[in-house]
Amino acid sequence: MSQPRKVYGLGAEFDSAASLMAAAEKIRDTGFAHWDVHTPFPIHGMDKAMGLGKSKxxxxxxxxxxxxxxxxxxxxxxxxxxxxxxxxxxxxxxxxxxxxxxxxxxxxxxxxxxxxxxxxxxxxNQLPRLNHPVFNWDRFKRFTDDGFLMVIEARDAKFSESRTKALLEEIGGKNVTLIHD
Amino acid sequence: MSHPTENSTLSAEQFDPALGKKLSSLGFGVSALGLVISAIGFMTSREQFAFSWLFGFMLVFTLCAGALFWTVLHHATDSEWGILVRRQMENVAGILPVLGLFFLPLILFCAPILWKWWDVAPGVDPLLDAKSAFLNHTFFSLRYVLYFGGLGWVAMVLSKRSVAQDADGAAKHTFAMRKAAIIGLPVFAVCLTFAAVDWLMGLDYHWFSTMWGVYIFAGAAGSSMSLLVLIVTGLRRNGYLKAVTTEHYHVMGKFMLTFVVFWAYIGYSQYMLIWYANIPEETIYFKIRNTESWHYLSTFLVLGRFFIPFPFLLFQSTKKNPKILCGVASWIIFMQIVDIYVIVLPSLHQTGFSPSVFDLASLAAVGGAAAGLYFRRLSASCTFPKRDPRLAGSVNLHN
Incomplete structure (x- = not known):
């Protein structure tokens, strides 16, 4: 347990579907590739806000x-x-x-x-799998209830613990947390 | 979601009355020409006239009934996507009450020619005697009144309420239309099914197919959605309905695909069951249409109504391309003409395909009049339900 664990990414909470959507547009425009949003219900237009394009x-x-x-x-x-x-x-x-x-x-x-x-x-979707690093984030379970969450993965080329954290806070993210593997 | 009145990009628009009048007169002119030629046919070759007229009438009838189906479905399912294009469906469906008049010459002067059971005395044909409770003059005429009464009533209620909402924007109209549509769905289903049975299946009263009503419905709904695509594109090209986006085309394309597949599914199921069971009473329909020169038309129907449009409609990119979609839509309407032709005319020319000028004349007479009525209705109200409370949802449609 004392061994330093690998960083999986950064998680942030948003107030509402609308603010998450606005944040997603900004993250998309910044050029991040490995990130996702987690919401209690499907949000129309989120695929466009995330720049997902047509599914293959x-x-x-x-x-x-x-x-x-x-x-x-x-x-x-x-x-x-x-x-x-x-x-x-x-x-x-x-x-x-x-x-x-x-x-x-x-x-x-x-x-x-x-x-x-x-x-x-x-x-x-890389299924089936037994566990996922995002579950290590204690607030993650709120996405099944009232949480509008965004997670940016550390493997993204643009990722930096300090700067991405600052960016997430700047665009309205709350409780920005480092998630470990 | 924003309130429609806050939507500054969308202002009420009305089709240019002068142009509407011109197009309407053009339609009635074509109709008059068709009527004159048909009248000659009526005098000289009554048989050919009867079948040609039934062909022309049924084609326009299926297109209008299909439009009514989409309107009714739209309200009954409380849809939002099509509010922007709904008025045009209402305009086409609104032709139905008048269209009933075009059936009168058949029932008054041509019934014994078309429906052979008409003049068969009781006791001559045991098969007919068994069906006489349904196939008799009084009930047949009553049903004709009920079909146009039923379909016309639904069409008029939905159209009137929709236009009334343009004036006051009250939500009560939306609820009233939903109620009328829920009653209208079974009315539509029963009327179209039995109209198809009476007028088309009745061409050979020995023949029967339990899928007949669905088959006619599948063709009607698909070709009517194609007609809507053409109308919307035509209006857009003239500067109306600018709020219609590729998203709307995508939805309409999806419905076209649905009904191309559904038509093939129903048509095939009907053919397969009859072909496999091999009962003479049933196979006679396909025997006439799959032999002699009708064979080419039947084969063309199968290829053209399903195999050609299907690959075009399968891909999202083609459904979102108005040009390609319009091409496919025109093709589907053309194939609907072929479909009705292959249903009606072989009953007369059992020995093979025999085109007649009266086929075209009937098409012009009924189709021209329908187009004239459509353009008259088009310029009478806003091109879309301008004060529908949920208009904004349709404008900002995302698939």
Missing amino acids: LSAAVFVGGLMGLLTGVLLVTIPSFVLYPIIVHGKPYNWATAPAFFPIIFELTVLFSAFTAVGTMFAM
Whole structure:
């Protein structure tokens, strides 16, 4: 316990959603890259205030869906057209039979998209994990109740214990605390 | 959220009455031309006229009914995003009561041509006898009155209240419209479903499909949202509705995507069930439309109504681009024309695709009159509900 612990970052509390939003805009404009805000509820426009841009998740889901589509097409066409071309119900085994295949192709597209969405979301959020350094900050639990919090990570190139602390206080941050790993 | 009166960027605006009158006259002019040609058709080839007129009428009817659906949905779900563009939906839906008149020639002079059950005597066809409680002249005519009464009433209440709110800005109108919309939702659903059953499914009274009402609804809602995109863009280009942003286009694009997919889902489900079960009474619909030259049109419908617009609407960047979205919207409306055509005309020309000048004439007659009425309504009130208490929320829309 006596060993000096690594600094994870700086945490600051704000009075309201509006003041947190204003603070986020300033931090964004200062050029910080590794930071986040924690609030009891989603705040509309916060993504813009933080400069997050469009999530890359949709691109991954698109590729996942495309893979599902391809899997579906191959899964139904290879057995029906190549391996076991059998006439069922008087329906021919050429492209005109496609309606019978659509449910499988459709379901696989949806299934693969969903798996990719959940999997990519976990990967992007670095989940699952058992603990996170922010929990070492005693006031952090307030974000589930009435706390509007901001945490700037020490790994950010612009981070400096004293100057970032001063910056956070200047933009309205209260109880600015050093968080250790 | 700021109060709308504090919003200095947004001032009440009215469509130029002179231009509105000009466009309105143009619409009525086109309609008159279409009416004259249709009248010739009525005299010379009654059969072709009947089917052409039904085609033209149903196309405009689905577009207007779709607009009513979006208005009703907007109020019933208490939406905020579309307040800015809501007035235009109301204007299109407001055509409905007058549109009912365009159905009269069919019911008065062409009923036995279109709906073959009309002249079949009792006892001749046991299938018809079983349905005679529903398919008889009195009830059919009564239903026609109920459809336009019901849809027209909902459209008029919502439109009148909305315009009344322009004058006093009272919140009670918002609550009244919500109430009317909640009653209006089932009214709309029942009227559109049974209108589709009566007028289109009834073209072959042996045939039935439980998905028919939903199928017509899917086409109506999707093409109507496309029409809204075109109207809003047209107004913006002329200097109105400047408060509409890419965010609004994004929402409208999302609804277009929804209904492109929904149309395909319903259309496919209907086809698949009939195709798989292979019961002659049911397959006859697709047998006519998937053979001879109708086959090309049916294939084109599947490709054009779903596979072509789908990839365009899938991406956020294209939905936020008014130019691309307008292109897709025009295409969807064109495909709605094809859809109604492939539903109506094969009942007459069972041996193959046979275009007629009266198809275009009916389209001009009904469509032109609807456009004329629309422009008249457009310049009669502010282009958006200027004193809706939640207008600011719609102006500052963020997805």
